[in-house]
Amino acid sequence: MLQDTIAAISTAAVDGAISIIRMSGNDAIDIADRLTSIDLTKKASHTISYGFIIDPITKEEVDEVLISVFHAPKTFTCEDIVEINCHGGRFITKKILQLCLAQGARLAEAGEFTRRAFLHGRIDLTQAEAINDMIMADTNVNARLAMHGIKGSVKALLDPLISTMLDMIANIEVNIDYPEYDDVEQLTNEKLLPKAQVWLKKIDEILDKANSGQMLKEGIKTAIIGKPNVGKSSLLNALLEEDKAIVTDIAGTTRDIVEGRIHLSGLTLHLIDTAGIRETEDVVEQIGIQRSIKAIEEAQLVIVVLDGSREIDAEDEKLLALAKDKTHIVVYNKSDLKQHEGICISAAKGEIQPLLDKIHELYDHHQLVVEEPLLTNERQISQMLKAKQSMLQAIQAMNMQMALDLVAIDIQDAYTALKEILGEVHREDLLDALFSNFCLGK
Incomplete structure (x- = not known):
């Protein structure tokens, strides 16, 4: 699907002053070029040009437009993007979209532009969710929470926790491979347990703030x-x-x-x-x-x-x-x-x-939590709770002096749960459900 060039109307489906038809993909510039009176293939990236949309069959001028060209990879989707700014009547907007589709573009699915940005590594999954939160925001608090998310605040919140777990897993693996260097009981009591307990305390603080954030948001x-x-x-x-x-x-x-x-x-x-x-x-x-x-x-x-x-x-x-x-x-x-x-x-x-x-x-x-990095929805909070439960099991295993390779399994599960929050480990059905809540042109 990433090989297709997609198109959709990005503005509201109502009569207005201006509408925007957006295309993204390898053929976006060529398709738009075949519909315009100007040579878009020679336009520099991040430029806007004045011209007309022309029906390639009848040769009639369809509308007077401004066309923005953005070359990959420095675009929202990391693909070539074209945005056609036309007059905002619903008929003429749909007419131009139909011409784009007739030239080889495919109608975008809900949230597909943002999904491509995620799949190309332009944003993480929490930033994708924050984009939709910004669109749906109905209060200043919700808009501020969304803005923090768009800027990557959740990743900044989770990275130290993920780093701690990697360090713990590395310590365990070194002990398994080279048992002569560290006594298991000493490693557990002096390194792993203190780190796990501090990690758990930070998780509880994050969850408390997340509950406050959810209360404000919902x-x-x-x-x-x-x-x-x-x-x-x-x-x-x-x-x-x-x-x-x-x-x-x-x-x-x-x-x-x-x-x-x-x-x-x-x-x-x-x-x-x-x-x-x-x-x-x-x-x-x-x-x-x-x-x-x-x-x-x-x-x-x-x-x-x-x-x-x-x-x-x-x-x-x-x-x-x-x-x-x-x-x-x-x-x-x-x-x-x-x-x-x-x-x-x-x-x-x-x-x-x-x-x-x-x-x-x-x-x-x-x-007060609005100005801090926050988990902002049930998906993120549920994954954090899953990570907490896994770490509690790891602590219990350490207290029972179980084999460190078994402890490592629980810590790895906690690590995976946090990576799922960012979408660095993900399932296709989860992505389908998440992006289906977006509008077509986003």
């Missing part, structure tokens, strides 16, 4: 719980600044979970307004309550809403018990009717600043 799963008619839906609407949940004076109006996302100065909350939890004979309401309990179990933050105009009763106590093992905030709603010690709000009037202040107090420190 949003904090936040469940709003309370008895029926305490103002949960009003609070959701106040947080979202829109009427997403139905609000009435009738208890049990919310019978299923209602979701929304908000951005709070660097923090993203994935909000879930749950059905009011109470004893009920209503079958539909019971299903909603069961879903609410599941949402509490999965939440990273639980906001317990109490009716501030009434005294706490047994049902309120049950709710507080459900939330006690989770990170939670207790708020007294309807502060316009009665004040309490603690966090008081009036959701119906949009007076929720005390709650927002508490959320920032709990989570703002997580934003």
Whole structure:
């Protein structure tokens, strides 16, 4: 597939001022040359030229364009690349793409330009993922995390860990080949175990920061719980600044979970307004309550809403018990009717600043990790956990004074897991799944 010349529209499939058709491959310049009024074969790399796209069959001028030429290997894909900047109508953009395909280019698969950059060694797999993260970023935090990844921050984070493991493996192999130089017990206690324990501590630090990064990137799963008619839906609407949940004076109006996302100065909350939890004979309401309990179990933050105009009763106590093992905030709603010690709000009037202040107090420190190298997705974190498990097994084997060649197997597994994060060891099915999430022109 790397021998094919690929083509795709790199800009959004909407009418606009400018569209870009990108080609990459050995024949990219020749194909574009056959479609233009200018001699692209003589153009220097990284230059842009003015001309027209001409239909080679009808000889009609199709569009007025600017064409950029980039010669391998100093390009994104490490192949020859041509980018045709045309007028941004969808019809004319597709017309020029069709002409490129008719001249021998193949329509690119999703993410194939970035995949070629990876396969040619231009970027590692974490940088490829960061490129897609940048495209999908919807907050400043997500964009900053993606930028760090594009610049190779994950590789810089992992290289010292990989180097330590190589050193450990080398020590073991020397001992196996030349056992007369080092006593096994001495080698284990003085060199291998201390290095493994320091390595493990660094891994735990990386995983802790990765969890903070994931929370910032994906949003904090936040469940709003309370008895029926305490103002949960009003609070959701106040947080979202829109009427997403139905609000009435009738208890049990919310019978299923209602979701929304908000951005709070660097923090993203994935909000879930749950059905009011109470004893009920209503079958539909019971299903909603069961879903609410599941949402509490999965939440990273639980906001317990109490009716501030009434005294706490047994049902309120049950709710507080459900939330006690989770990170939670207790708020007294309807502060316009009665004040309490603690966090008081009036959701119906949009007076929720005390709650927002508490959320920032709990989570703002997580934003410090944004400026540090981070693992940024589940694939990377799962491979790091796999590496940690392998090193724990190696430490256990050393403590049991097992043969060093068996210890080396676990350390090698940890090494492979970290190399998989960078894509230096990879499977084709993994690459297919990863790059399928990209757009065609990237």
